[in-house]
Amino acid sequence: MEPSVSVLAVVASFGIGFGISAPNLVPALWVTELFGHKSSATVLGYVMAAVMVGNAAAMPFATLLYERSGSYTSTLLIHTVLLAAIIVINLMVFQKKAKAKGE
Numbered sequence: 001m002e003p004s005v006s007v008l009a010v011v012a013s014f015g016i017g018f019g020i021s022a023p024n025l026v027p028a029l030w031v032t033e034l035f036g037h038k039s040s041a042t043v044l045g046y047v048m049a050a051v052m053v054g055n056a057a058a059m060p061f062a063t064l065l066y067e068r069s070g071s072y073t074s075t076l077l078i079h080t081v082l083l084a085a086i087i088v089i090n091l092m093v094f095q096k097k098a099k100a101k102g103e
Helices: 003-035 039-071 072-102
Strands: none
Touching: 039 072
């Protein structure tokens, strides 16, 4: 294999490895920060429970929105607004948690 191809293969391997692990790592850090547990099994359990609850709630909600509005555009707009609200709530919870730790 040429040196440039082998370097590209190594870089691609690291990129793919990081790409696979990053979506799993970030929610685990969020759950650790929110609930204060350091055990990976506990964190993974919380993350999986949150994902399952989100999937169970979002799919029927998205279907209902599509049936009511008749287009994916309005459904996407409503989901975007709700996602922004959830992000703001998360930030508020993190700030409260940080203030509680600092006091």
